[in-house]
Amino acid sequence: MPTAPTVVLNARALERTVARMADEVVERADGTENLVLVGIQRRGVQLAERLGRMIAQHEGATVPRGALDITLYRDDLQTVGPRPIVGKTVIPGAIDGRTVCIVDDVLYTGRTIRAALDELADFGRPARIMLAVLVDRGGRELPIHADVVGRSVDVPPGGRVDVLVSELDGRDEVTMVIAGEET
Amino acid sequence: MSAPLGKDLLGLEHLSTEQISLILDTAEPLREISERAIKKVPTLRGATVVNLFFEASTRTRISFEFAEKRLSADTVNVATAASSVTKGETLVDTAKNLEAMKIDMVVIRHASSGAAQFLAERIESNVINAGDGTHEHPTQGLLDLLTLRRKFGTLAGKRVCIVGDVLHSRVARSNIWGLTKLGAEVAVCGPRSLLPNAIADFGVQVFDHIEDAIQWADALNVLRLQLERMTAGYIPSQREYNRVFGVSRERLDRAPRDLVIMHPGPINRGVELDSDVADGPHSVILDQVTNGVAVRMAVLYLLAGHAPALAEAAKGGDR
Numbered sequence A: 001m002p003t004a005p006t007v008v009l010n011a012r013a014l015e016r017t018v019a020r021m022a023d024e025v026v027e028r029a030d031g032t033e034n035l036v037l038v039g040i041q042r043r044g045v046q047l048a049e050r051l052g053r054m055i056a057q058h059e060g061a062t063v064p065r066g067a068l069d070i071t072l073y074r075d076d077l078q079t080v081g082p083r084p085i086v087g088k089t090v091i092p093g094a095i096d097g098r099t100v101c102i103v104d105d106v107l108y109t110g111r112t113i114r115a116a117l118d119e120l121a122d123f124g125r126p127a128r129i130m131l132a133v134l135v136d137r138g139g140r141e142l143p144i145h146a147d148v149v150g151r152s153v154d155v156p157p158g159g160r161v162d163v164l165v166s167e168l169d170g171r172d173e174v175t176m177v178i179a180g181e182e183t
Numbered sequence B: 001m002s003a004p005l006g007k008d009l010l011g012l013e014h015l016s017t018e019q020i021s022l023i024l025d026t027a028e029p030l031r032e033i034s035e036r037a038i039k040k041v042p043t044l045r046g047a048t049v050v051n052l053f054f055e056a057s058t059r060t061r062i063s064f065e066f067a068e069k070r071l072s073a074d075t076v077n078v079a080t081a082a083s084s085v086t087k088g089e090t091l092v093d094t095a096k097n098l099e100a101m102k103i104d105m106v107v108i109r110h111a112s113s114g115a116a117q118f119l120a121e122r123i124e125s126n127v128i129n130a131g132d133g134t135h136e137h138p139t140q141g142l143l144d145l146l147t148l149r150r151k152f153g154t155l156a157g158k159r160v161c162i163v164g165d166v167l168h169s170r171v172a173r174s175n176i177w178g179l180t181k182l183g184a185e186v187a188v189c190g191p192r193s194l195l196p197n198a199i200a201d202f203g204v205q206v207f208d209h210i211e212d213a214i215q216w217a218d219a220l221n222v223l224r225l226q227l228e229r230m231t232a233g234y235i236p237s238q239r240e241y242n243r244v245f246g247v248s249r250e251r252l253d254r255a256p257r258d259l260v261i262m263h264p265g266p267i268n269r270g271v272e273l274d275s276d277v278a279d280g281p282h283s284v285i286l287d288q289v290t291n292g293v294a295v296r297m298a299v300l301y302l303l304a305g306h307a308p309a310l311a312e313a314a315k316g317g318d319r
Helices: A011-028 A043-059 A111-121 B017-035 B059-070 B087-100 B115-120 B138-152 B170-181 B210-216 B227-232 B238-245 B249-253 B285-304 B308-314
Strands: A006-009 A035-040 A065-068 A099-107 A128-136 A148-152 A160-164 A173-177 B048-053 B074-079 B105-110 B126-132 B159-163 B185-189 B205-207 B219-222 B260-262
Touching (some): A006 A148, A011 A035, A011 A043, A011 A128, A011 A173, A035 A043, A035 A111, A065 A111, A111 A128, A128 A160, B017 B059, B017 B138, B017 B170, B017 B285, B048 B087, B059 B074, B059 B126, B059 B138, B059 B285, B087 B115, B105 B115, B115 B126, B126 B138, B126 B285, B138 B170, B138 B219, B138 B285, B159 B210, B185 B210, B210 B249, B260 B285
Parallel strands (some): A035 A065, A035 A099, A099 A128, A128 A148, B048 B074, B105 B126, B159 B185, B159 B219, B185 B205, B219 B260
Antiparallel strands (some): A006 A173
């Protein structure tokens, strides 16, 4: 029996978190000069957009934004049944020698990021690739970690984290459901 | 319907509007892969595709091969000029041999209508029809739909006239099915000797004069005059055909709007289509070729996911 969703971040908290993440991304990338933000479809794209806007506010610099759809690079395509819908991939210019920051909403098994790394490699050879996620829910199945994390929560398998963004969902909110009795 | 497309793509006649839209919506983002420095995604890694061509083809076969390779499939080309052997025996034999070699997909072109279905019913692998006789050429129909949809935004209410040798044309048939399903109005125009007797059963309008078709249409899909069949006396001469039905600059200048010009290729320049039109600003003939690779990638991707049991189980959930 799933329990009722718990709010992890409300709209205000989400905004503050994104603002802090924006600063951290710039700090870790040593400025904005070579930085490229690439959001993973779908909600990573909106988050990358917001990080970009926040960086523009704080630093007065426009950072190129892109979108990555990793569907064709998934390692479970043979087992997921009906083919997932393929989204749009847009990489803004050459990424060789640049610092690419992958942006996603939830980091869980790490398989999505593995696919994203493979896909980015087909576009060029960045000097460095970083990872920024809004929520790290634990449960990694691959040796992957995030450089910038909005919020860490411990959600065991069977539970879920839902990131809602106003662009797609009508409101900003992060909720989690921890399945089973133990909370 | 458990999988979006089922096991095979044999034609557009029996696909739903939703299935056709799914293929076009999938093809759209796949166009980008051909623009990359490394034009390859790992999606069909380990899958073996046999391109079984019993009839001459250059662009369709190359287009399929690009599509397969850009999805990382292993491909084998088999080109056979079918003539001496009776087709039934050849196909059954071929099917059994292919199965024994553990293949995953077959792309088949054959001079006999129904050959793709015949094969599909006898092997486990996915079968894609790359043109069977005068029946259907579904991927050509799909790439025409994608090209027009990209040009117009939607096909609903758009008027498309198919011009020329409709009688021998599998492209015309796939176009009529696909366009009608997506809400376009369809007409045909050509000499009566090159239109099927029962053309009215398709629910399309018929124009006897190219001038009238040009007044009516938003787009013309000009078919190739199949010169190899001209011994049968369907038309008096190529020159006369051009004079009566040829799509020329002068004729298009009298249209109330700019018409989108399509042609499945190869073009007989100066016969069904004049060069200045084929190379003109409203021609989308090369876009059709580009879109062909994307549409074929989409079909390969969607069919390769055919696994009914898993499809049922996974319904609704994403990841």
